[in-house]
Amino acid sequence: xxxxxxxxxKQFYLDSIAKFCDKCGNAYSLDDLNILxxxxxxxxxxxxxxxxxxxxxxxxxxxxxxxxxRVPINTDLxxxxxxxxxxxxxxxLQNILDLYVDMKKRSKVIL
Numbered sequence: 531x532x533x534x535x536x537x538x539x540k541q542f543y544l545d546s547i548a549k550f551c552d553k554c555g556n557a558y559s560l561d562d563l564n565i566l567x568x569x570x571x572x573x574x575x576x577x578x579x580x581x582x583x584x585x586x587x588x589x590x591x592x593x594x595x596x597x598x599x600r601v602p603i604n605t606d607l608x609x610x611x612x613x614x615x616x617x618x619x620x621x622x623l624q625n626i627l628d629l630y631v632d633m634k635k636r637s638k639v640i641l
Contacts, residue, residue: 539565543575547588548602551579564609566616576609587612 540560550557556579567574571593577586588602607615633639 536565539568539573543573543588543590547575547590548577548586551577551582551584552586552602552604553584554579554582556581566609566612576612578609 537560540563543563543565544558544560548558558577559580562578562580564576564578565573566576566587571591573590575588575590577588579585585605585607586602587605587607605612
């Protein structure tokens with residue numbers, strides 16, 4: 531994807547999803563936005579306010595009927611953390627149960 535296309539997409543998402551930070555009201559700039567995933571009619575976008583440092587992830591879905599929806603989520607994850615964790619394998623229910631059982635046996639858990 532060339533740089534001009536990325537800038538156009540970022541501007542579209544700024545206009546369509548969020549122009550201003552939900553926390554401090556500051557206007558987002560193109561540098562505050564990262565496109566995590568984009569495929570045709572949907573995208574996942576990360577916003578990071580350069581003033582108050584709050585972070586938001588939003589999903590955007592557009593239909594062929596001209597309607598769109600967006601779902602913003604507050605987060606404390608930065609763009610590098612999101613990319614790192616998105617490449618991890620999915621945990622099974624058995625993995626979670628094993629961890630729970632192991633932690634339940636311990637009197638103290640130290641991280």
